[in-house]
Amino acid sequence: MDGGASSEPHISPKEEESNRTVMVILVGPPGSGKSTFCEAVISASKRPWVRVCQDAIGNGKAGTKALCLKAAADALNEGKSVFIDRCNLEREQRTDFLKLFGSRTDIHAIMLDLPAKVCISRCVNRTGHEGNLQGGRAAIIVNKMLQNKEAPNLNEGFSRITFCQNDSDVKEAIKMYSELGPSDKLSPGEFGLKSKKESGQQSIMKFFKKSAREENSQKEKEGTSSSENGSGNEFPTLAFPSISTADFQFDLDKASDIIVESAQDFLRRVDNVRLALVDLSDKSRIISLVREKMVKKGINSNRFITFVGDITQLYSKGGLRCTVIANAANWRLKPGGGGVNAAIFKVAGEALEIATKERAETLNPGSSVAVPLPSTSPLYQREGVTHVIHVLGPNMNPQRPNYLQNDYTKGCKILRDAYSSLFECFASVACLERNKKPKLVELKDKTSGETKNKDKREEVKSRNWGSWALALYNTAMDPEKYKDGLLEISDDFIVLNDLYPKARKHVLVLSRLNGLDCLEDSKREHLPILRSMHSAGVKWVKKFHSEDPSLHFRLGYHSVPSMRQLHLHVISQDFDSPSLKNKKHWNSFNTAFFRDSVDVINEIEEHGSAKLSSEKLLEMELRCHRCKSAHPNIPKLKSHIARCKASFPPDLLQNSRLLSASNNDLDTN
DNA sequence: GTTCTAGAAC
DNA sequence: GTTCTAGAAC
Structure with a gap:
């Protein structure tokens, strides 16, 4: 005070x-x-x-x-x-x-x-x-x-x-x-949050802008609307009701533990998404329990929010924009019953019933299924919801099917499974939305579910690399031809100096595997090559340290590379180079767009793929990588970093993300 | 990825 | 006037 x-x-x-x-x-x-x-x-x-x-x-x-x-x-x-x-x-x-x-x-x-x-x-x-x-x-x-x-x-x-x-x-x-x-x-709610440039989502956002604006124009005339100009929240948001605690009578205290733990685990692993637990009543016990436990666990309240309101009218009535909503479904995936299930099917209209049928007939407790909403659905047009994920939890109500007879060991496991399945579903939906090209939105209603998915995969897979973007690929496929410029050649990778180094030392470890274009393609089967590329990088860092022990290094990948063929950047942290010229250069190495190799390997080991960060990070303001101060332009930033002696931020000092001469000896792989 | 350059910012 | 950025072309 x-x-x-x-x-x-x-x-x-x-x-x-x-x-x-x-x-x-x-x-x-x-x-x-x-x-x-x-x-x-x-x-x-x-x-x-x-x-x-x-x-x-x-x-x-x-x-x-x-x-x-x-x-x-x-x-x-x-x-x-x-x-x-x-x-x-x-x-x-x-x-x-x-x-x-x-x-x-x-x-x-x-x-x-x-x-x-x-x-x-x-x-x-x-x-x-x-x-x-x-x-x-x-x-x-x-x-x-x-x-x-x-x-x-x-x-x-x-x-x-x-x-x-x-x-x-x-x-x-x-x-x-x-x-x-x-x-x-x-009117109450959150207004004006927006992302600057969400290229992948642009089409959806554009469409949404239009419908939201039409919907709001009347309100605006009455002066009851907001400064909300139709652009979206920063992150895709999943709104979900508490599963199993209403009709299925699951214990609230146990359920709230599971919600908070599952959400925390998910948010740690997946960036650029947000979760919102929704309940109708402002006296909701589950919301207050969850809030209490969130605070205790120190969960970031920007990424996991609790919200009182009707899950079918989050945007129009509450100003909360959610791209995906979860439905506490029944095992038949049918409308009716009461509460959230009835409400969602009622508002989404017949379109949701048909789309659901295309995906699944029934649902097992602990699992979920994502259903894309046809653009004709009011839930899509009015609320901006692109998908409904049906999820089924455990049942503790003797009047309903699959009664667990108060077995909370089983019940808790199923409820955990339900949330983790729900969140994973959401992550994959959010990711697809992000990668979607405008063309696919047009296709949305014309094709069946299956062809749609195939289109998406092909669309993502067939990237358009310009001819200039193939230089690394050509080198990887035919290293003998470019032998002179290479530092090291092995069966799996090549090490070479970056043609336009962004620091005193900046080399690339280039995978030789044809078809492995970028981080997004890297899956469990690529772990051996990722590990050997990492080791090669560490080896070169040791060599550089023997020449200049004052350097610090990071090893990592760009979330979205400009050049085809997976390549690991090994770069010293002085960023003292005439080739570092613009914001994109800086931010590609100094925001979450740069994914440390150690984290990438861990994530693929644990989840089968690595997190990717959005290209919008490249537009962020310029901040010193050591003291985090902001600078108005590149020349000013560069003159600052030449002088700044602040220690590196704590997260870089963990897990060998930063290799310094003093700690590099300890690193054996 | 870079280069070039119009025009915004200072 | 000069400096700097950002978009187009490659």
């Missing part, structure tokens, strides 16, 4: 009833435009607003959170709506506001999530700032604050969150809040 308030802020309930007050917590670093946002709304609004600004509240002295809480309470007591104008970037900084006022007023968050360089340049250039944060000092502070940024999440207790990622988002949000009359209320 930063402050010394003597008494807790208090609101009298009668005031709250007569006014639609709202408290808006702004979230953003210095320079993100929080104060400007508030001033713009306040000057245009018909509703009484008070801006509670920590920088200004201390009358010349540094303000405190306690003073802000008190001022917010006073304003709400007077029936005024409140902006909390402080950075609020960490969840902990927001909790007191939510805790003190959450039960008494609507609390919104507006996240001003503009690029770090924009915020920094605004801070550097401004004068006369209330908090006296301006000039060169600002860059350091903004950078530091952004490292601990935690995006606001509905499960903190916000009823509505608006994300603004650029000026036009900000403008739109200002307009919406300005137009809010004294008795208006904005």
Whole structure:
């Protein structure tokens, strides 16, 4: 706690009833435009607003959170709506506001999530700032604050969150809040989260944008809609009900353990996806149990959320966009019964029944089946759901088939199987969606299920490599021809210097196996070659260390390579090279797009394939790989990394991801 | 993957 | 004016 308030802020309930007050917590670093946002709304609004600004509240002295809480309470007591104008970037900084006022007023968050360089340049250039944060000092502070940024999440207790990622988002949000009359209320949910460039999903997104916009146009006229402009959430999201705890009477405490453990295990293995546990009632016991256990386990609340609402209307009513929803099905895969199963079949229409029949007749407890929704289904058009995954859990209800007679050893195993099968199904669906070409979307309704799948496989398999992208492939197939430039040739691989090295030492270990084009193709049968390529890489690192022990190395693959033929990058971490010229170069070695060889091998051993990261990571802002500071452009980044002596981040120091002269001797393979 | 270059950003 | 990025062509 930063402050010394003597008494807790208090609101009298009668005031709250007569006014639609709202408290808006702004979230953003210095320079993100929080104060400007508030001033713009306040000057245009018909509703009484008070801006509670920590920088200004201390009358010349540094303000405190306690003073802000008190001022917010006073304003709400007077029936005024409140902006909390402080950075609020960490969840902990927001909790007191939510805790003190959450039960008494609507609390919104507006996240001003503009690029770090924009915020920094605004801070550097401004004068006369209330908090006296301006000039060169600002860059350091903004950078530091952004490292601990935690995006606001509905499960903190916000009823509505608006994300603004650029000026036009900000403008739109200002307009919406300005137009809010004294008795208006904005619809709840999460708005404006979007991915910058999701090339693979573009077609689906484009289609979805259209239908969502049509659906929302009426609402927008009424001013009840959001700044949501139709673009999607950052990650594909699976919404699922709690399996077996309703009709099948499975013990809630045991079920919640299994949900949390299965989700955690899944999210550790699969990137760029999100899970949402959904229940209808805000008094849901299962949701509160799961929340409690999530917090205990420290699960990232951006990747696993709990959501109260109707699973068939998550987007239209709740503003939560889920590409895939799970259905707590019965073994006959038939509509009816009650609860979620009946609701989903009812909303999805006959189309879902037909599509389900094409896939499976029945379902065993502990298993699941994914059904693509025809584009004619209202669930697809209105909610943006592309697949329904039917899943069947264990039954503890004597009135229903397959009663387990209270055998929780069996029951827990089946429930675990059900969740892991559900999540795996979701991962494969999400992956296909990502790789889908626009052409395939057109084909969707014309062909039968089976041909569709074949098309997809062929589409993914037949990549279009340009002629320039075949250089490595040609070398691998005919090394004798290029012998002069090669460092080492074996039956399985070739080692050569990268033609355009991105660091002082940068070599490629190139597989010679025809048909193994890239990381995506690498499966269990390729483990021997992956291991021998890794060993070769480590051997070369040792040689380089004998020449220059100050170098550090990473060994890894690009998630999506530009050149055909699987190749392992062995690259020193100085990145001191004239060939490193652009953002893509940097981010391809310094974001999750670069998959460390040790992790790749582990993942293929355990799951049969390696995780791939999206190409959108290549567009990310430039951050130092050591101290994580942000930089506005490549020349500035390069001059920083030439000087930065910070230690490498902890995750690189684990599992021999980073090979330094001091630890390389310990590595025998 | 690189090179080239228009035009955005400074 | 110069610097830097990003998209097209190869």
